[in-house]
Amino acid sequence: MSRTARSSSKVASVVPVSFYERAPDIVARALLGKMVVRDWKTERLIGRIVEVEAYFGTEDPAAHSYIGRTARNAVLFGPPGIAYVYFIYGMYYCLNVSCEPDGQAGGVLIRALEPVAGLETMAKLRKLAPNPKPQLLTSGPGRLCQALDITRAAHNGLDVTDPSSCLRIEDDNYHPEAIQVxxxxxxRHAADLPARFLIDKNKFVSGSR
DNA sequence: GGAGCGATGTCCT
DNA sequence: GGACATCGCTCCG
Known part of the structure; x- marks a missing residue:
């Protein structure tokens, strides 16, 4: 075994449950730079998280959990580290990860990724012409779900801390230089609360509208 | 390159 | 019946 410190630091490992057992804004900020890994058929689609938003349980009018526990948002009230995928505007999915301890609601919305591996397949899943601008693949919550073939039926309730899950979040020891809030x-509600975190100067954050 | 708007399913009141 | 954590197209400058 002659593995150097440099190469061993690049080995990616799944982010543990304890990571998510904290407040949504803490988890959101800490998720920047982590990797979303999607095993799709025989391929591995990977994107680095560059933009996230925190949603605060039952206290936050903008959060799905604000109205209390329902069948739809049950994942947000359950254990941490679980994928919460919902369908929005009749055509798109959005990917969140639950946080806070079991019984307490909270979540982080993954808003944008920097594509790392499987770009050709992402373009096909997005139904784009070959060799599109990479920003069009995963910059936006609806886009990244389409690029990674993430759906509510297949992925809502999935444990992203399980190394055998087809959708999981890994840490390869990348640390962003500067973070913007x-x-x-x-x-529409609580639109002034600073709860969006992004990697400063990253080209793959989604535009504001 | 920016603002406006329509498409479209699911869930809650 | 209406809200909705979106996107891509159109139209205008």
Whole structure:
């Protein structure tokens, strides 16, 4: 065994449950730079998280959990580290990860990824012409779900801390240099709360509207 | 390159 | 019946 410190630091490992057992804004900020890994057929589609938003349980009018526990949002009230996937505007899915301890609601919305592996397949899943601008693949919550073939039926309730899950979040020891905090995007309630976190100067963050 | 708007399913009141 | 954590197209400058 002659593995150097440099190469061993690049070995990716799944992010543990304890990581998610904290407040949504803490988890959101800490998720920047982590990798979303999707085993799709025989391929591995990978994107680095560059933009996220925190949603605060029953106290946050913009959060799905604000109205209390229902069949739809049950995942947010359950154990941490579970994928919460919902369908929005009749055609798109959005990917969240539950946080806070079991019984307490909270979640983080993954808003944008920097594509790392499987770009050709992502383009096909997005129904784009070959060799599109990479920003069109995964910059936006609806886009990244389409690019990684993430659906509510297949992935809602999945444990992203399980190394055998087809959708999981891994840490390869990448640490973003600078992080920016802004209000959340595309919501009507509590739109002034600074709960959107992004990697400063990264080209793959989604635009504001 | 930016603002406006329509498409479209699911869930809750 | 209406809200909705979106996107891509159109139209205008």
């Amino acid at each position: 802004t209000p959340r995007i595309g919501i």
